[in-house]
Amino acid sequence: MDFHRFVLEPTEPTDQGLLYRLYFVGDLHFGTTEFNHRAWQKFVIEYVEHPGYVIFMGDLAEFISLSDPRFDITLLDKREFKKFTDVKEYAFTILRLLEEKLEIFKNYTLLFLGGNHEAAFFDATTISPLRYLGESFGVPYSHYRAYVAMSLRDPTADCYRSVVTAILHHGAGQGRRRGSSINRVEEMTMWGSAELYVMGHSHQLIASPGKHYRYQAGKLKLRPVWYIRGGTFRTGDDNSQPEPIDYSVKRGYQPLPAGCPRVNIYIPNKRKADFEITVDLLSWV
Ligand SMILES: [Mn+2]
Numbered sequence: 001m002d003f004h005r006f007v008l009e010p011t012e013p014t015d016q017g018l019l020y021r022l023y024f025v026g027d028l029h030f031g032t033t034e035f036n037h038r039a040w041q042k043f044v045i046e047y048v049e050h051p052g053y054v055i056f057m058g059d060l061a062e063f064i065s066l067s068d069p070r071f072d073i074t075l076l077d078k079r080e081f082k083k084f085t086d087v088k089e090y091a092f093t094i095l096r097l098l099e100e101k102l103e104i105f106k107n108y109t110l111l112f113l114g115g116n117h118e119a120a121f122f123d124a125t126t127i128s129p130l131r132y133l134g135e136s137f138g139v140p141y142s143h144y145r146a147y148v149a150m151s152l153r154d155p156t157a158d159c160y161r162s163v164v165t166a167i168l169h170h171g172a173g174q175g176r177r178r179g180s181s182i183n184r185v186e187e188m189t190m191w192g193s194a195e196l197y198v199m200g201h202s203h204q205l206i207a208s209p210g211k212h213y214r215y216q217a218g219k220l221k222l223r224p225v226w227y228i229r230g231g232t233f234r235t236g237d238d239n240s241q242p243e244p245i246d247y248s249v250k251r252g253y254q255p256l257p258a259g260c261p262r263v264n265i266y267i268p269n270k271r272k273a274d275f276e277i278t279v280d281l282l283s284w285v
Pocket of ligand 1: 200202
């Protein structure tokens, strides 16, 4: 598991303390007809009003799949397709469009975490989409999982006030019931201890609070933790052509909204107070 340390500046000054906002954004499946452009626009407006750091959780980019209505079956004639250069050219077209979409997050992006669809993208094109974006943004890329420590800087005192850690994994497997989905995240506690356990992949948007007991410096301490699943933007929209194809409908899953979780880390001004964490589940249809 890769380890990354980041220094966070407060995203917003408040009179009562310091606020650090952090978005986990994933499962866009950009490149399919099911990417919900309308919900994405609403998210961008929300983000501009409430800026914060961003960690991308994987399955952002998708090479066109055989089930995509835009796929031209005649291209499958192995003798014509594939001048391999055409495949690469198409892949880079998708990536450049995605890069434009993510441009507004560029200076606030901490990390790109890869998912299974990036692996499929790589298999089809030999291009690793998030390694490409990571290099373009000048931020690290981790395949599938990472352990992250975020040092919270206090610019008024020029010191670090605390550290929030997170164990991240794109996710794997299926199971659409809320319980089975969040249990996968709770199992991440066996990999190590952190304040935030975040997993994408299931497209469900869930935040579930938990508690950890830790014996530290001769004292038993109760630490609040959060288990989080990261949502999706692959829900289709009203304008899909040639017909609305909602991914969840097509797969026989319960329909889900488009959205992502936002984590608010708050340090009150009062001396010695440690951070508090709340999670907003942002969703749009
Ligand atoms: Mn996935």
